[in-house]
Amino acid sequence: MLSEAAPAKINLTLRVGAPREDGYHPIDSLVVFADFGDRLDVREAPGLMLVMGGPTARDVPDDNDNLVLRAARALQSAAGIEAGAQIHLHKHIPVEAGLGGGSADAAAALRLLNTFWGVNWSLDRLAQLGAGLGADVPCCVYSQPLRMRGRGEWIDILSNWPDMQGVLINPGVAVPTGPVFKAFDRSDPAALVESDPPARDHLAWLSTQPNDLEMPAKSLAPEIADALDWLAAQPGVILARMSGSGASCFAVCEPGTHEAIAAAYPGFAKAVRFPGGSR
Numbered sequence: 001m002l003s004e005a006a007p008a009k010i011n012l013t014l015r016v017g018a019p020r021e022d023g024y025h026p027i028d029s030l031v032v033f034a035d036f037g038d039r040l041d042v043r044e045a046p047g048l049m050l051v052m053g054g055p056t057a058r059d060v061p062d063d064n065d066n067l068v069l070r071a072a073r074a075l076q077s078a079a080g081i082e083a084g085a086q087i088h089l090h091k092h093i094p095v096e097a098g099l100g101g102g103s104a105d106a107a108a109a110l111r112l113l114n115t116f117w118g119v120n121w122s123l124d125r126l127a128q129l130g131a132g133l134g135a136d137v138p139c140c141v142y143s144q145p146l147r148m149r150g151r152g153e154w155i156d157i158l159s160n161w162p163d164m165q166g167v168l169i170n171p172g173v174a175v176p177t178g179p180v181f182k183a184f185d186r187s188d189p190a191a192l193v194e195s196d197p198p199a200r201d202h203l204a205w206l207s208t209q210p211n212d213l214e215m216p217a218k219s220l221a222p223e224i225a226d227a228l229d230w231l232a233a234q235p236g237v238i239l240a241r242m243s244g245s246g247a248s249c250f251a252v253c254e255p256g257t258h259e260a261i262a263a264a265y266p267g268f269a270k271a272v273r274f275p276g277g278s279r
């Protein structure tokens with residue numbers, strides 16, 4: 001049996017432009033990954049099988065549209081693989097939470113089966129395959145600090161991004177991505193203005209870069225605003241922001257303070273590390 005981690009994705013920044021003619025929104029986002037997430041195990045089986053467990057597994061579709069199965073079938077087809085696999089998904093990332101859980105699982109399935117079936121493709125090639133599964137899958141294939149642009153297919157790895165300590169919290173509401181983008185479009189957004197590259201003072205730079213989906217998400221789920229207010233009021237919090245399209249929020253914290261902050265939140269909370277790009 002082989003295993004692969006599926007780290008939660010955090011959008012430290014997220015700039016979004018008006019939809020293009022094809023309906024997609026161009027983005028510019030700085031992304032890191034937490035040392036918290038899901039896990040996939042795989043063992044031999046005559047066909048493709050998916051077993052799920054964990055605290056958030058009941059919220060994940062278990063039909064043929066499941067992203068893990070779609071990723072497995074995509075790799076089978078692209079690499080000409082006839083072997084099967086039994087995949088066990090240990091689900092911990094909340095669903096529809098802005099933490100890229102489904103995309104992280106699909107990316108982990110690609111990495112895991114790439115090894116299990118002896119395909120031995122590069123991460124770049126797996127990311128290209130993953131682009132057909134969802135906009136966040138390519139960045140999750142790399143699972144290290146990066147900047148993603150376009151629909152998510154233009155990726156620049158950030159090799160000098162520092163380690164950070166933080167907290168992830170979820171206010172207990174599911175926020176589907178589609179309605180958030182519809183609310184964003186009703187604000188008559190302008191064309192995307194890409195951010196300048198990070199300066200040496202990463203935290204100072206982060207403080208100037210917003211999540212453009214935060215306001216429309218808060219209009220749909222006021223609990224997000226309450227969660228952000230709670231985070232911002234905690235001693236040791238340097239920066240508090242929503243991740244992705246919500247509803248999960250994160251804080252970047254002063255060293256040694258994140259565990260106490262997570263313990264104080266009256267809901268889903270995790271003290272985490274956001275590993276840097278030097279590893």
